[in-house]
Structure formats: structure tokens, C-alpha cells
Amino acid sequence: MRNKEVPLKIEVVTRDEENDFILHDPKEILAVLRDIAARRSRVALYYNEDNSMVLTLLLAVDETGLWVDAAASPIDNRHIERSRRIVFVSTHNQAKVQWVSTETTQGLFQNMPAFFLPLPRKLLRLQRRNYYRLLNSEPDALKCYIHAHPHPARQRHEMTVLDLSIxxxxxxxxxxxxxxxxxKRYTDCEIDLPGIGSIHPVIEVRSLFEVTSRSGEVSRRAGCEFYQPDSDTVMKLQRYVAQMQQQLAQKQRTE
Incomplete structure (x- = not known):
């Protein structure tokens, strides 16, 4: 049975959550990172003040540090090497794993371009249970319609939903x-939830970043929060999430 993929977005946690989810033991950190490398799990590398991202892989990990596969673009690699702060996001046993590095050296690993970074002193391992995300894929992806301009000159913009949570x-x-x-908050939005109905949430943009795939294709993504959703919106989202999880479970049982 396949597990649901965890979105590789930067997670912001409170101080209380840090106490619960931050690993400080070097042996625990080493074990988690080695497992990520062995499983060849995808790793998101954020740089340029968290505004740009490339997908990469952990190549090797030991007590001295870790090797990360370089990006496809030499320009991206130059920016990464010059960045004062790099955030890595991956997954480990369906939990989100995140760490920060301030030291990056570009070199060669097994004669291939790569980055070497010291072993992080702390690592976030977080598995939220109160927010359920549903990944959408073409051609069945949901659409979000945003009216970004005031009436009467407003125009409806269609944007693809990459993932959705409560x-x-x-x-x-x-x-x-x-x-x-x-x-910025956008008050005139609409998302149609098949089988449930439409919601009209106020969304607040929390992050914008460019994503470069390993093939070199660049796209731009926006992470948005539902701002003070009303009870009807929350109810419909909960029903839709439950409906989709049930369909996914049925599909997995037949595969």
C-alpha cells in the first residue's frame, strides 16, 4: 500500500512545538538523515531567503556532515553556495523533516557536482495530525478562482490547486x-469541491517561491492560509477530506 506523499513545504512551528518535535541528539539526527539518503527520498532545498527551491537528494551522510546532489542549473548552484541560510525539507516515515544550514561548500561526490554541509545540530521531525492534506494531480486537480481586481474591471483568474488542507x-x-x-489577503475566491459544493474562503498568501524540478523546469507556487474560515467552509473541507481519504483507501485496497 502506498503512503500519501507529504508536501515539502517549510513548516513554521511554535516554541512549544519545538520542545516536542526538535531532535538534538547527534545519533538520532544521523540515523534519520541516513535513512532519508538510503531511501532516496526527495529533498527540497530552499535558498534566496526561502524564495527559491530546487528538488535534490541526499547522497551520503556521516558524523562529519552530508553530501547533497547539486542542482541542474549552474546559476542555481552559485546562488545556493552564496546563500547564508538554506532550509532543507524532506520526509521520514510519513513525518516532515526539516533542518537549516548556514555553511555550504560546493565540490564533487563520486566525480559528480554536489554540496557538502556540516551535520545539523538540530532537526525538526513533525507529523501533524490535525491538518490533513490532499495532493492533487492533473487532469483532476482542483481549481481556485481568484478575482484580483475590484468591480467592474475585475477578472477571474484560474489557478491549479497543488494541495489542500483544512x-x-x-x-x-x-x-x-x-x-x-x-x-496580502484575497477576499473573492472560489474552490469547487466535487460532491460537496463550493467554498468562498478568504486566503492570505504566506509564501511565494520558485520550484526547479530535476529536469530544470521552473514553476512558481504560493502557499496560502485560509483566513478565519466560517463554519460552512470548515465543514465542507472536512467532508471533502474525509471523502477523498475514503476513496484513496478503497483504491489502495484494490491495487
Whole structure:
């Protein structure tokens, strides 16, 4: 049975959550990172003040540090090496794993371009149970419609929903579409939940970043939070999540 993929987005935690989910023991950190490398789990590498991201892999991990596969673009690699802060996000046994590095050296691993970084002193391992995400894939992905301009000149923009949770939504932004702004709230939005109905949430953009796939393709994504959703919106989201989880479970049982 396949497990549901965890979105590789930067997680913001409170101080109380840090006490519960931060690993400090070097042996525990080493064990988690070695397992990620052995399983060849995807790793998101955020740089440029968390505004750009590339997908990569952990190549090797030991007590001195870790080797990370370089990006496909030499330009990205130069920016990564010059970054003062890099955030890595991956998964381990369906939990999100996140750590920060401030030291990056570009070199060769087994004669291939790679980055070497010291072993992190702390590592976040977080598995939230109160927010359930549903990944969407083409051609059945949900759509979010945003009216970004005031009436009467407003225009409806269609954006693809990358993932959806009770707490928010991630959107794929295409070229020449509405330019979303971090910190701005969009009050005229609509998402149709098949079999449930439409919701009209207020969304607040919390992050914007470019994603470069391992093939070199670049896209732009927006992480948005539902701002003070009303009871009807929450109820419909809960029903939709439950419905989709049930369908996924039935599908997995037949595979």
C-alpha cells in the first residue's frame, strides 16, 4: 500500500512545538538523515531567503556532515553556495523533516557536482495530525478562482490547486497570471469541491517561491492560509477530506 506523499513545504512551528518535535541528539539526527539518503527520498532545498527551491537528494551522510546532489542549473548552484541560510525539507516515515544550514561548500561526490554541509545540530521531525492534506494531480486537480481586481474591471483568474488542507491551500502560479503578493489577503475566491459544493474562503498568501524540478523546469507556487474560515467552509473541507481519504483507501485496497 502506498503512503500519501507529504508536501515539502517549510513548516513554521511554535516554541512549544519545538520542545516536542526538535531532535538534538547527534545519533538520532544521523540515523534519520541516513535513512532519508538510503531511501532516496526527495529533498527540497530552499535558498534566496526561502524564495527559491530546487528538488535534490541526499547522497551520503556521516558524523562529519552530508553530501547533497547539486542542482541542474549552474546559476542555481552559485546562488545556493552564496546563500547564508538554506532550509532543507524532506520526509521520514510519513513525518516532515526539516533542518537549516548556514555553511555550504560546493565540490564533487563520486566525480559528480554536489554540496557538502556540516551535520545539523538540530532537526525538526513533525507529523501533524490535525491538518490533513490532499495532493492533487492533473487532469483532476482542483481549481481556485481568484478575482484580483475590484468591480467592474475585475477578472477571474484560474489557478491549479497543488494541495489542500483544512488550514490552507497551495497554488501553482503560471506566467502572465495574477501576481499574488506575500501578506496580502484575497477576499473573492472560489474552490469547487466535487460532491460537496463550493467554498468562498478568504486566503492570505504566506509564501511565494520558485520550484526547479530535476529536469530544470521552473514553476512558481504560493502557499496560502485560509483566513478565519466560517463554519460552512470548515465543514465542507472536512467532508471533502474525509471523502477523498475514503476513496484513496478503497483504491489502495484494490491495487
Amino acid at each position: 488550514g490552507g491551500v497551495a497554488l501553482v502560479c503560471v506566467a502572465n497570471d495574477v501576481q499574488l503578493e506575500v501578506g
